[in-house]
Amino acid sequence: MIDFRYHIVSIVSIFLALAVGIVLGAGPLQGEIGSTLQNEIAGLRTDKADLNEQLTTARAGTEARDSFLDAVSGRVYGGALRDRTVAVVVMPGSDAAVSESVTAALGTAGSRVTSTTTVTEDWVSTNAKTVAARDEVVGQVATSTGVDTSSGSAAPRDLLLATLLARTAPAGDDGPDDSTARTGLQALADAGLVSLDAESFSRADLVVVVSGTVSDGDSSARTATAQQWVALASALDARSRGVVVADDLAAQADGTPVLTVLRDTAAATREVSSVDDAGSPLGVASVVFALVQQDGGSAGQYGLGAGTDAAYAPVPASAATS
Structure with missing residues (x-):
């Protein structure tokens, strides 16, 4: 049977793992994690800006096409x-x-x-x-x-x-x-x-x-x-x-x-x-x-x-x- 001491050891192990994670995250790995997240955010911002620019260009092209078709419609299907x-x-x-x-x-x-x-x-x-x-x-x-x-x-x-x-x-x-x-x-x-x-x-x-x-x-x-x-x-x-x-x-x-x-x-x-x-x-x-x-x-x-x-x-x- 699993006795009470086994439960104590298990609980202590969990808290030790949490403590080690906190120490590493606040210490040696803090800079690396923060830098990675900042780079990813910057990349997402760049992608968003590129997509917005492409969308603006596409809309401008569609508006220009429609304006042209409006202008020539009489010649295209007149009569x-x-x-x-x-x-x-x-x-x-x-x-x-x-x-x-x-x-x-x-x-x-x-x-x-x-x-x-x-x-x-x-x-x-x-x-x-x-x-x-x-x-x-x-x-x-x-x-x-x-x-x-x-x-x-x-x-x-x-x-x-x-x-x-x-x-x-x-x-x-x-x-x-x-x-x-x-x-x-x-x-x-x-x-x-x-x-x-x-x-x-x-x-x-x-x-x-x-x-x-x-x-x-x-x-x-x-x-x-x-x-x-x-x-x-x-x-x-x-x-x-x-x-x-x-x-x-x-x-x-x-x-x-x-x-x-x-x-x-x-x-x-x-x-x-x-x-x-x-x-x-x-x-x-x-x-x-x-x-x-x-x-x-x-x-x-x-x-x-x-x-x-x-x-x-x-x-x-x-x-x-x-």
């Missing part, structure tokens, strides 16, 4: 969408700066923005009372405008809005005339489902969807809501000559971006294009060129995030040689 009409659809949780810059670029590209429609959260609400009221309005507007919302797999409300805003071709389209479509959109606005800005309205050839981030609910609920917004984008694509979904993922708040869910939906990405850096001049140019690509019957995913085909949309031959 790329000449004789085309575009409807802008804005989703909840989107960045107003993206809407503004994209709308300005569409004008520079020679297109006419026929309407800007902001869709409210009630459009995808699952609240029973909201759903009942929404569906009643959708049914009434579909009847008054002569829009068939029973065809296809899309939700009737999505088919209705897509048909009122866009057309598949200037001739041969079976949707309502512009005046009837405008009246139907106003009815949806009066019901609080959308808000409409359209001084000179007509149904458009192409559509830009400015998407946002879904922030309410847990992860699965947010994804489900985002999937409903993706379904709207797909319906708009089916009833037009093409759709580009634009967002600036780097500037978005916490939540589930609709654009990210779109890129996770294979059926949608085969038809709908997206640009994830539309807050930058490079991304804005990609929106324009992606619309040109959509008008030609192709789709692609562009930007700096995950799931892209390239950093920017293909430059049309006319723009590359102008």
